[in-house]
Amino acid sequence: MNLTKIKQPFTEIFPGDFSGNPMQRMTPKVLFSTVFPVEFKNPKLIIFNEKLSEEIGLGSYEEKDLGFLVGNHLPDNVKPYSTAYAGHQFGNWAGQLGDGRAIYAGEIENQSGEKTEIQWKGAGATPYSRHADGRAVLRSSVREYLMSEAMYYLGVPTTRALSLSFTGENVVRDILYSGNPQEEKGAVVVRTAESFLRFGHFELISAQQEYNTLQDLLDFTIKNYFPEIQSEGTAKYKDFFENVANRTADLMVEWFRVGFVHGVMNTDNMSILGLTIDYGPFSMMDEYDLNFTSNTTDLPGRRYAFGKQGQIAQWNLWQLANALHPIIKDEKFLEDTLNKFGDYFWKEHDNMLCDKFGFGQLLESDEDFFTNWQGLMQEFQLDYTLFFNVLERIEEGRDLKTEFENISYISLDDKAFSKIKNFINQYKLRLEKNDISKEKSQELMQKSNPKFTLRNYLLYECIEEIENGKTILLEKIITALENPYEEKFPEFSVKRPSKYDDVSGCSMLSCSS
Incomplete structure (x- = not known):
């Protein structure tokens, strides 16, 4: 891979703490902190995404690249950092949060001028780890790698995964928060996105009343990620908020289309670009249930149930509106935009269902x-x-x-x-x-309805195999998820086997990772 092309444009524009201290702490009035990954002595590559690597401009994998993929060996041009953000978690203000397990390597530009951010996830503690170790276990890492790629091929906006590696060390986790922690194999995922900026980045700066920095962040975001916005002054920030609202609504419609349940729709897990981000206790829908929640932590209230995801997206946008109000300074505009969200969402939702049923209008x-x-x-x-x-x-x-x-x-x-x-x-x-032909109706259905979705029980089986040193199922799943609108493996086109009905990790999961 050509690692010399990686740059850190974010750190060149915004103030940061360059102490390099990974100890957990509050970092007021700081947007990022430099932090270096821990060194893993016996890492081992599980899978590398050659297609994505070529696409973003890194090129082909070589054996020497493993050191970079787990954060052990960094080129001179890579100065890793983690960012601070805030958020509302399960409806409550949580204050300062941040990249507790994510460390930025930087940004790379391909030959077409498209820029991609690169992160390690699970490579050690950061100042925002909140007394945790910053590591990740194999099960959550496999789930993120495979599900983010599955969503990409389904056509759902998402972060993506470049590599998955064993760290060679064990990590202690209490998978069900039941007081029975156990050792699990550790892993590191390298993930990519156009940007990992979240609602929470804007919430943090606004809560600290750093309004000049908030405006700088808005200008930076619009310039780099919203080229369609050409307005000036306050109109520019209004156009930005409308754009974010529509992207968020579009994402929710896509989740409904394929049957995806995020599980933790906190504001700090909401992408400002309308991407699916932070794959934790997610699930693809097996039996249809509007009240299904994939997260045991979400019981009994089911705040983030499948059928509530549009409503929660709107609630999260209200919190973003509150954060941006000091810059936009137009309550009526913000209220009108948020009130229009429901109309826009349901219109797009019903049009999506029309496509799934093969209705022309x-x-x-x-x-x-x-x-x-x-x-x-x-x-x-x-x-x-x-x-x-x-x-x-x-x-x-x-x-x-x-x-x-x-x-x-x-x-x-x-x-x-x-x-x-x-x-x-x-x-x-x-x-x-219908006002369309039968052939067109079938075409609509085939484009809208996947033959393969990555169910939790398949992930469960895949994780077990990888832990035992096997990759046969992993390879089959990758072929299937790269072709979700074709039936590559009929054995995957079946309902969840009954033996997995009450198995942890096959229907609901906790936030433990």
Whole structure:
């Protein structure tokens, strides 16, 4: 890899603490601190993303690059740092937070002029680790590497993963916060994004009343990541907020489309660019349930349940609006923009569902149709992904009863099947109102409905294999996730096996990593 191209533009513009001290502490009026990764004695590469490396301008992997990928050997031009931010966690102001396990290597530019930030995750403590060790365990690292890549190929805005490596050391974690900590294998992920800026970066500076710095950060962000904004003065910052709101709404619609549940939608986990960021206790939807939350820490309130993600995104935008108010200084504009969020989100959400069902246009009657569909899905615990795969085959003369028994997580009696059959008849009648051809309808469905989604039980099995030194399943999963709209492996196109129903890590997870 060509590591000499990595630069640190963020640190050249904003004030920082260059003490290099990794000890945990509060860092008021400081946006970043220099910090160096720990040195791992026996690292081992698990997987390297050659396609991404070429795309961002780093080039092909060589054996000598392993030292950089775990943070052991840094080129002279790399001066790593971590950033401070704040946030609202589970609805409560948490004050100063920061990159507790993430350390920036810097930014690289490819031949097309596209810039990409590079981070290590799990390479040691930073000033923002809050008395933690800054390490990451293998299970959470595998999950982040694979899921971020899966989301990319699904077409969902996301951070990405460049490499995954064993650190050669064990890390102690209490996976269920049950008072039973255990040693687990440690790992480091190198992840990339156009930018890792979060709502929380703006919240921190505003809370510290550093309004000149807040305006500098806004100018920096707009100049580097929002080239479509050409306005000046206060209008520039208003356009920025509207843009962030729309990007966030679009991201939520994409999560709903593929059945993704983030699990920890705190404001510090919200990307200012509308990317999926911080893959912790996430889950892809198995049985459809608007109240499903993938995070045990989110019980019993289910604040971050699947069906609430649009609502929470709007709440998080309110907190960002509060942080930007000292610069925008227009309460009515901010309120109007936030009030429009719901209308925009639901319009895009319903258009997305039209595509999933193969409808050419949204009809007034579709609201009732979608409501009936949601009720059917929840009542009979139908698999979200597989339901639409069955729907695509509805005209092929297959046995409907067998098809739906294979995608339900409960037993279906004759009464249940009668309801399902009635819905299918309603669906066929709705298709007759289409203003597009059957071929175009099928094309819409095939583009909107993945054949493969990366379910938690597959990740669970993959992690177990990697821990035992095997990579066969890992390689199959990578092939599948790179081709999610094709059925590369029919054995993956099945509902979650019942043996995993109550296994930790296969349905719900904690924040432990």
